[in-house]
Amino acid sequence: MDLGIAGRHAVICASSAGLGHGCALHLARAGCSIVLNGRDEEKLEQAAAVLRKEAGAEVTAILGDITERKTREKLLSVKPVDILVNNAGGPPLADFRDLSDEDIHRGLNSNMVTPIMMVQGVIDGMVERGFGRIVNITSASVLTGIPKLDLSSGARAGLTAFLSGVARQVAGSNVTINNLLPGNFDTDRQDAIIANIAKQAGKAEDEVRKARESSGPAGRFGTPDEFGAACAFLASTHAGYITGQNLLMDGGAFTANF
Ligand SMILES: NC(=O)c1ccc[n+]([C@@H]2O[C@H](COP(=O)([O-])OP(=O)(O)OC[C@H]3O[C@@H](n4cnc5c(N)ncnc54)[C@H](OP(=O)(O)O)[C@@H]3O)[C@@H](O)[C@H]2O)c1
Secondary structure, three states, X not given: OOOOOOOOEEEEOOOOOHHHHHHHHHHHHOOOEEEEEEOXXXXXXXXXXXXXXXXXXXXXXXXXXXXXXXXXXXXXXXXOOOEEEEOOOOOOOOOHHHOOHHXXXXXXXXXXXXXXXXXXXXXXXXHHHOOXXXXXXXXXXXXXXXXXXXXXXXXXXXXHHHHHHHHHHHHHHOEEEEEEEEOOEOOHHHHHHHHHHHHHHOOOHHHHHHHHHHOOXXXXXXXXXXXXXXXXXXXXXXXXXXXXXXXXXXXXXXXXXX
16 A cells, blocks of 8 residues: 655654664655664664665664653754654563652653653644654553553553643644554563563563463564554554544453453
């Protein structure tokens, strides 16, 4: 399907690996110019090379921490932004009792404040030009709390509620804001979570991985490729009448009827 966004400019935060990279790859295949971002230079350059090779895309790689203002300004300075994918690393697993003041502020900054700042940076230009697509990578934990990821759940729920009202303010200008809610996806973060659980439980990582894979109805993890395809659809011209929505991608794990 032609997504109708060839020639559009897309900024994907925290995109040198995992779900962000899956989004960047699909947007590049749809013909967008891409701004990639990450904190590790080698990983970032390798990720940019994949996009150039697989999609022939124009890629600008911006090294830096997305929670820092100077990095955000660099990401937004390349060209007027048509498509923004908000993403950042999630907080590590922790009992909420053990979170320090600093931990809590860091988590809120990464997963709520930073994406809001990015939206502030792009929204008026999108409204003026009459086209904009914002996709926020949040989490299934917005819908159902996950023990030891309480900080992540709270920050992302705050972001969701904040942007719900904003989405309605700009819908009339062909600017949409939607959220993608990953369940369990096969990424470096998944590996880190598996390693943490295995260590705490004194089990082999392989055993923990298999148990997590088979715990949901789909019997497997999702892939960054599947995630990126959904992101590119929400960023497409076809999705102009979808806004303020939360698309759960969890292979059927969350068992609500509606
Ligand atoms: N995978 C899942 O199953 C899952 C489920 C629910 C929610 N999520 C959430 O979805 C988001 C993406 O997850 P993922 O699995 O793709 O993570 P990942 O595999 O750890 O990849 C994260 C990517 O973001 C970059 N990054 C992290 N923090 C950054 C920062 N502050 N500034 C710039 N770049 C940063 C990383 O590169 P550098 O480290 O080099 O910067 C890497 O490229 C996270 O917020 C995660 O909590 C994931």
